[in-house]
């Protein structure tokens with residue numbers, strides 16, 4: 001199990017005895033109902049916890065909390081009652097959310113360390129140690145912050161204590177050994193999510209295509225085989241579409257192939273393909289200035305693939321998986337691709353580039369082709385911040401799912417439900433293909449005024465080599481960055497999709 005990067009919340013597990021942290025969080029489920037430890041605390045303090053709960057109208061509802069000065073006999077300064085909601089109905093994801101909400105409450109003080117007592121009286125769907133591990137992952141994810149460029153860290157300012165100073169969380173439960181074991185897997189997933197967030201949040205001056213590839217190469221440390229193709233290799237491979245996007249920037253393209261072989265020897269891999277446009281100016285079809293800074297996140301698909309590969313390897317998933325990302329920068333310049341240019345993709349299909357801002361599909365067309373040609377995957381999912389149109393259709397809480405196979409679509413939607421990373425199925429249809437037929441080339445990269453997310457998906461479908469291969473395209477333009485914050489994510493770059501796809505692999509492709 002690789003150690004988590006420095007700066008992340010230090011999560012550990014201990015028995016239900018008082019561990020002497022600065023603040024104590026005490027889980028109470030609907031009622032409010034305390035576990036045995038909470039009940040004992042309440043009794044030894046003359047019912048102070050139940051009286052405080054009553055005074056604050058705290059009923060153990062999810063996300064709610066009530067705070068009291070710690071009663072005598074407890075080393076902490078405060079006890080914070082944190083709501084767990086309906087324990088009988090709560091699924092794993094609900095406990096993640098409860099853990100995230102709890103962390104937020106524990107982190108509103110100057111405290112550097114906190115305890116969280118996780119003990120559920122009565123029935124629950126998960127075992128105690130699973131609840132503890134799930135809450136710990138929620139807290140771990142909630143604690144993420146991207147503050148590497150703040151030269152004055154907020155917690156250093158003693159006069160004005162701000163949240164997010166918490167460094168250490170000790171989760172107390174009845175079987176800490178088991179919880180720790182369960183958390184190994186959760187931490188692997190959490191680190192994958194936060195790796196994706198880090199990549200999306202990183203500005204493009206720091207994270208160019210070359211640097212992105214270097215970050216992906218770090219995955220070698222956890223047993224992933226990483227191969228980096230440079231511009232010369234890409235030219236040899238005839239990736240004319242991807243290179244057409246890259247040619248306007250002085251920073252050369254990279255394609256990174258990551259292989260995790262945790263499955264049976266001759267089992268065909270599952271493939272994940274990510275759009276890694278480190279910055280999208282639009283190219284010659286340049287974007288308006290307002291909001292262009294968000295285009296540092298146009299590599300959200302690639303970040304998700306890298307985060308997913310981390311998660312799979314770190315938890316030693318029993319699967320063969322290949323991840324491929326196309327890292328380029330879309331810039332206008334004297335050498336940039338022009339509207340009207342016709343380029344030849346690796347597949348041999350020619351593409352008329354009518355709008356240089358529809359660059360993501362050009363990048364994907366070549367790496368999708370490559371991964372199918374070389375790795376013969378049994379299934380392929382591409383992830384891309386591909387269109388503004390998907391946000392017009394679905395908003396920023398749902399990703400768009402396009403899929404040529406109903407079983408795969410059902411699996412993705414199931415995993416989406418379980419992780420609450422929301423996705424909604426969109427159509428793939430002949431009529432969209434008509435809209436991208438070109439008089440001058442095999443296909444054009446622009447579909448006209450309507451159905452922009454759908455014509456983009458249709459374009460990608462032309463690069464599914466074997467039409468029998470189950471393939472899904474996920475447009476995460478709305479969800480990868482600046483999506484509505486929630487109990488387990490307060491970051492601009494959300495890391496959306498890592499948990500969903502990890503879950504899909506675990507449920508459908510491992511074993």
Ligand code: BES
Pocket residue numbers: 280282294298355357358359360385386387388389445446447452477478
């Ligand atoms: N990267 C953008 C899509 C995008 C927009 C992602 C806003 C996240 C937030 C993509 O490359 C793009 O520019 N798409 C164009 C396509 C159009 C020119 C056919 C769009 O959606 O406007």
Ligand code: MN
Pocket residue numbers: 280282356357358359360
């Ligand atoms: Mn664009």
Ligand code: ZN
Pocket residue numbers: 277280298357359360385386
């Ligand atoms: Zn783009």
